[in-house]
Every structure is written in C-alpha cells, then in structure tokens.
Amino acid sequence: MSEKALHYLKEHRDSHLESLKAFLSIPSISSDSAYKDQVHEAAEWTARALEEAGIEHVQVMKTKNHPVVYGDWLHAENAPTLLIYGHYDVQPVDPIELWETPPFEPTIRDNKVYARGASDDKGQVFMQIKVIEAIMKTEKQLPVNVKFIYEGEEEIGSPSLDPFVEAHKELLKADILLVSDTTMIEEGQPSICHGLRGLTGLQIDLKGPKSDLHSGLYGGAVQNPLHALSDLLASMHDKDGHITIEGFYDKVQALTDEEIETYEKLSNDAELKRYLGVEQLFGEAGFSSKAQLWGRPTLEVNGLWGGYQGEGVKTVIPSEAHAKITCRLVPAQDPKEIAELVQKHVEKHLLPGVTAEITLFDQAKPFVTPYDHPAIQAAGASLEKVYGKKTIYTRMGGSVPVVETFNTLLGLPAVLMGFGLETENFHAPNEHFHLENFDKGLQTLVDYFFRITEALK
Template sequence: MDVQQQLEAYFRNKREAHLEELKQFLRIPSVSAVPEHASDIRRCAEWTADAFRRAGCEHVQIMPTAGHPVVYADWLHAPGKPTVLVYGHYDVQPPEPLELWQTPPFEPEIRDNKLYARGATDDKGPLFLYVKMIEAWLQTTGSLPVNVKFCIEGEEEVASKHTPGFVEANRELLAADVVVISDTPMKEKGQPAITYGLRGLIGAEIEVTAANQDLHSGVYGGGVPNALHALTALLNSFHSDDGKVAVAGFYDTVRPLSAEERASLAKVGIDEAKIRTELGLTELYGEPGYSFIERTTGRPTLEIVSVTGGFQGEGIKPIVPGKALAKITCRLVANQTPDEVMDLIDKHIASHTPAGVKAVMRRSLRGNPFLTPIDHPVMQAAAASYEAVYGKAPIFTRGGGSIPVVEVFSRLLDAPVVLMGLSLNEENMHAPNEYFDLDNFDMGLRTLALYWEKLGNLPK
C-alpha cells in the first residue's frame, strides 16, 4: 500500500469522527462583524489552535492584532523541502435573516450528503480539510513531505482590516515558498477550478470648479463656464467611442492574455446572450477584441461610478453650477500599479480640462492586482492533483474583483499564491442555509494530500 492509499484509508476510517469534529467548529458563532460575539471569536481562535495541536502542529500561537487574533501554527521538519503557508479564516458572516434557515445556523446538520451551518463552506469546511490532511500525514507516516505554516485570521468577513499589517510585521515568521488558499469556488460540482489572477483597484474623486458659486442662469447662462458641462466633457474623454480607455499609457504595462489563458477562460462557459437578456440590455460593451469573461477578469477598466453637481432636490432650479464632482474607479491587471495608473489619469485630466475651469483629483482606494502564471510548477502540481482525484483537469480562471489579502501575501512574501477552490458557488455562502458538499469534503482531502506530496517533489 503506497502512501496515498494509506492516507485515503485513514480518511475513510476517520470520516465520521472528522465530521463530528467539524460540527464542533461550526457550532461556535464566530461572527466578526458583531461586537457581541467577541468572546465567541476568541473561543473559536482557541478551538482552532487546539485543532492544530491535536493534528501534530507545533509553535501554535494565538497572536493579537488591533482587532481579532490570528492563529499561527507550523511543522518545520522537512529540510531541503519547500515551505507552504496556508491561509484561511475562522470568522463567519452574520446568519440573519434567521427565519429563512431550515435548521438553526449554528446547529450543524447533514442532509443529502451536505453539511448545513453558517461557515460550512466559507471558510471553516475548507480550512478544516487542511488540518485533517496534516493530521493524516503525521499519523500514517510520522512526517510531512513539505514544511508547513498556517496563518488563520478572524477578520476576513470584515475586510481583513488588520491582516496586511500583521503580515508585514511578521514577514520572517510567515516566510514561505508558496501560499495556498481555499476560499474560492470551483466552477461547478465535479469541475475543479484554480483562480490564478485577481484584479487590483483604485478609486478617486474628481472635482471641477468654475465660478465661486452657483449662478442664476437667466443672468449668467451662456456667458460663463458650467462646471457640469466641463466635467461631462472631461469624463467623456476617458474612453474612445469603441469602449477602449483613452488615457495615454493606460495599457502600456498590461500583461497580455496568452493563447493558453484565453483558451482556459473560454472554458468557464459564460453565456453572453443570457447576460444581455437577464440585464435587459441590447448589447454588451467594452474593449474591442475581447470576450465578456476576458474583459471582466483579464483586462483593466476605468468606470465612472457617480456624478453630482448643481441642485439635487425635487424640481428644477435654473442655475449654472459652479462646482461638479465625479467618482471613478479602475480595475487593474498584472503589471499595473495603482500609483502609476493614477499618475496617468492625473496627466490626462491636466491636458483635457476645458478652458475656464479647474480640475483636481483626490486619490482614495488602492489595491494591487495579483497573478500567478498558470505554467508555474506549483500551479501545475495543483492541477495534476485535482485531475488525479476528480478525473477532470481544473479550469484556470481569473476573478474580476479583488481579495486584498491575496495580493498582500504575494507581494510581501514574494511567493506564488495558489487559490484552490473546494467550495461551490451554489452553497449559499453569506446567505441562509449555507452548506458544504461532502463530496468535496472527501475529494478535497485526497486532492490536498496528493498536492502536498507533489509539492514535496518540487525543487526548493
């Protein structure tokens, strides 16, 4: 019996005990957004730390932050082998509205091979698989094929406010050759997916000032600059007629989509006609030469998200506005940086501001994009592990939004990040009747166990 067969036998023999243990984890109402649950958060951090100790991890610590604590653990007895950092979170979303739950949210119940409870799929179920996978290796072989560290936070559901600072302050402790996270979905049941890229984000407010006050349109209309006219002209200059961003240099550093990436994204199976119908649109829109999925995940954007100026109350006030405001956001892709893109927009504003008005941009949101190339060895090892267990090669996909903590790990630790989906989109995360499909409980354990072996065979 080889090591993977031993591990699989261990998972089968311990399945019921493991599920009962996961139910204990799920019974703790670790809602990070509600101050009344602060003691539950602490209790859940302690439970998580004890689970690592029971699994055989060492140096287990509950480390304070300015918010909820981080649980750290490691096992570092594989000299010459890569070090893997596993990130996850033990906090959960509020369960309301309670009346929509078929069973109480913190009383786990299995129905139709699905484990129902708040946090079952986001993220306690997937996180628990890593703990039991480590336990299985140590119980069956007495060692691990790689070195392992865990960084498990309690603030993911409230935007990980203190996590970037924690990672920066503990870069040496968390140093690793690869970061593995399971907090993203599979494409569908039976079809695994690896998310290899996320877009970054910037946000800014543009203020256009004409006269020092709103003016009577009967006295001044037609004779002075109108701040709203000037602002709309400026905003219109941000795009060409075909939907391309017209800011000089905006695309210069963009990492182009490879033929392999485009082929993989096409497998995601986005029905553009269905999107048009569902949204009541006659046409989609965007940068020419790209599909909807490519535009919304692998290409950068500039969006006008709000415009205000003049009288906003009921009825019409005949004035010439002296001031107008707009808010814009950009989604960024690999090799773009927030400050460089905002510098380009600043230059564009300076050269396209209509005569007679002043325009300034105030910068606010900023977040870097993330990408691990799909041909990276750690990605290919993950893909091979999925295919061996699920019988299907995973789809490599990108996310159109941002998960700031992913980019933080990638940048501060200078390590590739592998986002291994073990959940399903339909599992009601953040909604009533959240569940974790237990087919993915079983196959997820086997996939992770095989992945650890494959990582151990990679050069450090």
C-alpha cells in the first residue's frame, strides 16, 4: 500500500467531494431520450476525470446509443492488467415528490451523500478514478496496468455493450475484471460478491373492446382486460411463492449444502422486516431469505396499469390493460428461454375476449465465479486489512449484465468489490452513499492495486 497515496486522498477529501457533487449533478438518465445530451455530458465528464488522473488514450467512443468511455495506462512491466468497469448512467428519479432533497442537487447529511447515482454507480466509479489519481500524483506510476471501460447504458440492460466488446476484444484484453457496482452485506462488514442473478424483462399488453365502455351498458357481457390481466398474473405463482410457469425451474442449479448453511446463518429476518417496514416476509417456501434473494429465481410484476386513474370514479370497462414483468435468473437459466416460457404461459392462460401482445426488454445471463481465485482472495485480504473484519463471500440478487459478457467474450475472472449498501435506496427516492465506505473504499482500492501483482505471481 502507498502511504503517500493515502495521504493525498485524505488531504484532497473536501475537493474530491465537491468534484463528486459536480458529477452527481448531471442527470444522466439513460432510459429517457429527453436526457440523451446529459448522458453524453456525463461521459465527457468521466473522460476528463480519467485524463486528469493521468490515464492515457482516453476516448469517448460511439455506440448505437450512449457512448463508452475508454482509457488505459500500460507501463507496469511484469504486472497484470486490470480491466476496470463501471457505469455513469443512472435510474429515473420518480416519484420525485418522495425525495427529501432534489435528486440532482447532491447534499451531504449524516455523513452520507444524497443524490441519484451516489451509490449506483457514479460514487463508486469516482472512487476508482480518484485512487488512480492519488497513486499517479504521488508515486508517478501505477503498480499494475489498467484499462477503463465506463458505459452509459447499464441501467437499461447494456444493449450496446456486447457488440462493443465483441468488436474491441484486443483493446479490452486483460487479466482481471474489477467491478465496483455491488454491495457489502451490511454496514461495517466487508464482503465480496461472486455471483449475480440474470434478468429478463417483458411487457404484457392486453386489448379488449375497441374503446373504453360504459360499465353499466356493457358490464357483464364483455371481458374486462383488467380482470383478464389480474387472472393471468395470479396464475404465475402459487400460494407458497413458487413460480408456476411450466419449465421455469428446469435448468436451475441447486444451491450447495455449504451455500444453504451459509445463507441460513446470514439471514436476519427481523432486521430485514424492520428495514423494509413490513410485518411479515414472503418468498419461495423452503428457502431462507438470503437464499431467496441470492440463489433462487423470481418473477416480479414491476408495473400494472389500465382504466381510469384520476380522482373519484369513472364507470368504464377499460379497452386495455398492461403489466411490466422482470424475472431474476440463476445459473444455468437462459434469459431468452425464460422469456419464451412466459410467452407460452400467457398464450395458454389468457381468458377469452382479449388479445395479448408481448414486448421483450432487458436480458442478462446469471454469473457465478469460484471465490477461491487468487484475485478475489486478494480483494478479500485488502478489505480485511482496512475494515478489520473477516471478509464474507456472497452472491447478490441484482444483475450487472456486462460481467457475464466479459467472462464469456474475454475469459476474464471478475472481482466484484463494491462498497455500497443494500439500504442506500439505489433505484428509489433518496439514494445515498455512506461516506465511511467512501473513505474506507478508497483505502481498500489503494491496497488492492499494490497487492494484486503479488497475488497473481
């Protein structure tokens, strides 16, 4: 570890936080075309930050949608090359009225920075860059070779990144993938994520009569699309939380006895209920809450709408009904196959009097890597040194689609060393990032960059 780099980070903490605020103030919402210019602005900001840190060959590279930011520094002889990944795009901010402070006016309170993207993933991208800056400014060179790839489409499933990686295999060639876009298991407890669930998303649109109908004149003789949709969605689970779509579980890899035991020990249902504000948890019967969250697949209704939504009553039979669904997947489920199974289920269980149209959205394959890899164990050692506690190796319920892409196309083992917390409201109002993990995360990354070369010899 470089004491000079650590001193630099401590000395520049205030100015770094102001710089982070500037980054967080850019509304780089990738899912909304109205923010296309702001997404590009965030890419340019990221590129400038890399250049200021001493990274070479920095480019803002076009894709079919939002750009990829690339840069490298490749002068460390006989040292491994780390491909460092993150994303500068963010989620939408709705419902805006639930934010205590504006989502793109970063605010620090209670030793946390509040803003959209603070935890997911601008805050962690910023940390990666500033650690490189600290080492370069103080040591004048890096102990490892680094390549950076920061994208602007992670929050919409990274549709442009697979073809980008395919077209730039030589440019992105490396030994290890380092990602800081995951969470620690709890505050003060260092953890390394070695598995991510996959994802498939779709929208179901039911169409009934040609227009909304008077419920008095036509009710009882016409199928109500909202009723049909409710029946259809209810048919996808049983009362014990199992998914009833035929073939859904056929390729699911069973959890090992060690995983089942570990997840049982890590499950704290009382604390989870308290944090979520619910009186009772509900999930697939026969599994602990951590097993449900990390190692089992799901099917969730994310949005449901149709008919009159205004104040008071409007007595209509709606013409249409809609639902958005995402499935979180585990090894060895395939997103395309699961989407096809859901489509078949819709066709089989659709009530008469309505037609269905299905639109496919985000897809990502699940990913699990052995956590005994030397690069992952080195990350665990760096975390233990800074946090003073033994590192726990876990899976995570979310998805980072590009991790599987880099593993498949480039053969890279992935070190998923994130510093966020599951309680930091990413994808929700009042997203925030604990500055304790900001500070300790910087120290951990400094240690890791100096430790990794020895670990891979």
